[in-house]
Amino acid sequence: MTAPHSHTHAHDDASIAEILDLDAVVLTSTLGDITTWVGERVRSPQRILDVGAGSGAGTVALAERFPTAQLLAADRSAGMLDRVRGAAAAAGVAGRVSTVRMDFDGAWPELGAVDLAWASASLHELADAARAFGVLAGVLSPGGLLVVVEMDGPPRFLSGGESTNGSTNAGTSAAESGDGAAELEAHIHELLAEKRSPAHDHPDWSDGIERAGFTRIEKASFVVDLPLEPDAVGGRYAQAYLRRLAPVAVPRMTASERALFEQLIADDGPLSLRRRGDLRLRTGRTVWAARRP
Ligand SMILES: C[S@@+](CC[C@H](N)C(=O)[O-])C[C@H]1O[C@@H](n2cnc3c(N)ncnc32)[C@H](O)[C@@H]1O
Numbered sequence: 001m002t003a004p005h006s007h008t009h010a011h012d013d014a015s016i017a018e019i020l021d022l023d024a025v026v027l028t029s030t031l032g033d034i035t036t037w038v039g040e041r042v043r044s045p046q047r048i049l050d051v052g053a054g055s056g057a058g059t060v061a062l063a064e065r066f067p068t069a070q071l072l073a074a075d076r077s078a079g080m081l082d083r084v085r086g087a088a089a090a091a092g093v094a095g096r097v098s099t100v101r102m103d104f105d106g107a108w109p110e111l112g113a114v115d116l117a118w119a120s121a122s123l124h125e126l127a128d129a130a131r132a133f134g135v136l137a138g139v140l141s142p143g144g145l146l147v148v149v150e151m152d153g154p155p156r157f158l159s160g161g162e163s164t165n166g167s168t169n170a171g172t173s174a175a176e177s178g179d180g181a182a183e184l185e186a187h188i189h190e191l192l193a194e195k196r197s198p199a200h201d202h203p204d205w206s207d208g209i210e211r212a213g214f215t216r217i218e219k220a221s222f223v224v225d226l227p228l229e230p231d232a233v234g235g236r237y238a239q240a241y242l243r244r245l246a247p248v249a250v251p252r253m254t255a256s257e258r259a260l261f262e263q264l265i266a267d268d269g270p271l272s273l274r275r276r277g278d279l280r281l282r283t284g285r286t287v288w289a290a291r292r293p
Pocket residue numbers: 020051052053054055056057058074075076077080102103104105119120121122125126127
């Protein structure tokens with residue numbers, strides 16, 4: 001029964017890749033801030049490993065930040081690695097990017113030493129991240145830098161109360177719009193939290209990194225709070241993200257919540273995420289940097 005299974009994976013990969021690509025566009029400046037932060041901690045890395053490269057946003061951002069580096073993008077998904085090669089070609093860095101298909105929970109092939117290992121939103125998907133930290137310590141050259149990036153929580157588009165600078169939202173916030181969308185989004189996240197441990201998606205890796213023998217461990221937060229254009233990439237990102245939550249959230253909604261949700265994720269209509277004027281993205285990234293002694 002490999003066909004339906006692999007079809008599901010391919011379909012799932014495509015929908016994840018769509019969100020990753022939209023995420024990369026919406027969060028371009030945050031990714032730039034993070035790679036700048038990394039650049040302050042590692043000088044001209046010559047070989048970089050992207051652990052769980054996905055559709056290649058990090059690979060490309062690192063290739064652009066470190067113009068003399070060779071990059072190795074690793075992932076278990078052949079479809080994602082195709083996308084990495086496409087993204088690298090589109091960015092004009094294909095000559096410095098190679099790919100390797102591998103399972104981080106399995107036996108690691110010989111990768112050669114790297115000066116920087118970057119793992120963004122990937123380690124929380126592993127069955128055994130502690131083991132991966134140990135293997136990465138061996139892949140990094142002495143003095144090499146490990147960087148781990150994770151989302152600090154699920155992104156919010158409608159709810160979220162005060163913005164991170166302490167002021168309330170300018171204009172009509174969703175909470176003020178009176179259509180119940182903010183309350184519904186908050187409820188969806190409560191429903192998801194019941195299904196999955198928040199620690200699973202948004203783990204604190206400090207102990208695992210330390211136990212693997214890394215030193216000089218730093219942890220930083222990058223806060224995102226920005227308005228999104230509904231009829232551009234921001235609206236598509238919000239729509240794609242909420243649509244992905246539907247299979248878990250919709251069966252647990254009341255009938256009126258379900259009706260509102262359908263209007264939110266629709267392509268058109270006054271309440272659609274693609275039309276409403278109160279979209280904001282509130283999210284954040286936690287980044288760890290640590291040295292291999
Ligand atoms: C959420 S995506 C993150 C992609 C990218 N790093 C980013 O930040 O946009 C996680 C990636 O890790 C890969 N991945 C998850 N578990 C893996 C494993 N055990 N071995 C190899 N790759 C894995 C997935 O295929 C996926 O491409």
